[in-house]
């Protein structure tokens with residue numbers, strides 16, 4: 001951890017007295033794990049994203065696992081995913097005994113490229129699903145992706161970990177695809193520390209996920225201990241997982257959800273400042289914009305041809321200037337497990353590898369002061385100026 005008190009963290013949660021009070025109430029209630037608070041959070045979240053039902057889970061990763069399992073992914077199947085996303089999107093595919101098929105990203109954004117996806121699906125009929133990630137909150141080209149998936153007969157499981165707050169009209173099930181999952185990890189726009197939500201269009205898939213979320217029980221613990229006809233008896237109808245979100249964390253989520261619009265507005269205001277400051281600078285390249293962008297990340301790209309230093313040195317100099325930075329994403333196909341498993345070279349997905357080599361994610365979080373935003377801008381421009389070739 002950087003000890004400098006002026007250090008601007010890369011990410012910081014916005015927790016107020018409302019969250020503190022809600023947690024205290026649960027602590028004093030006598031019921032800590034999944035119960036009526038988690039249920040209320042699910043209902044409020046479902047209403048927010050336009051779903052009939054949303055299931056609270058202990059991470060987005062668990063949500064993806066449940067969704068792919070409910071859609072019947074297993075041994076013998078492949079699932080297409082961008083390499084330019086978080087590691088767990090690929091790992092979960094292996095948890096189910098299936099294989100990953102990595103797809104490159106578009107030239108004009110950080111998301112899975114529809115044209116390349118179509119080629120990938122055409123060449124491999126064992127691919128049964130695709131996971132498009134809205135990287136940094138920039139919406140994927142969903143219309144094209146959905147058309148391709150329908151034509152090729154594959155399911156779409158939307159990674160909305162960065163794509164929140166996303167609002168769809170009622171009836172969309174909270175996803176444009178067959179299923180979608182959200183993350184409330186500590187750095188996300190709304191957080192429960194760890195947590196997530198999963199939605200699906202098909203009611204049978206929702207039911208399956210609900211059963212698999214908690215040990216494959218035929219009834220929830222809350223129901224067993226609290227209903228009038230409470231009974232110790234329960235049946236195990238499937239070999240389920242342990243993916244439920246406790247009330248203690250759901251209490252934080254409910255308060256965060258109330259602030260989602262406010263948080264989004266603050267993130268957009270910071271993004272606007274950055275975009276204005278870096279626009280037209282020959283050494284820098286702004287990330288793409290979109291009216292529905294949630295600005296979970298602000299991933300700036302450097303232009304190495306106009307600089308005497310590379311991305312690593314640029315990032316180190318920002319850190320040294322007291323600015324917390326990160327890189328999104330180290331392409332999954334370059335990680336040793338995947339590179340070895342499928343004999344992949346870094347440049348086999350040239351867009352993903354090329355963008356990774358030039359990207360730096362800057363601090364963007366609600367609660368950043370104007371002065372902090374100014375300091376980030378000044379530091380980026382200073383480093384760029386000092387390293388101009």
Ligand SMILES: Cc1ncc(COP(=O)(O)O)c(C=O)c1O
Pocket residue numbers: 058059060061062085086088089133159161162182183184185195196
């Ligand atoms: C794009 C993306 N997908 C999935 C995940 C997994 O989220 P979780 O940590 O809630 O499992 C993350 C987490 O950072 C992510 O950034």
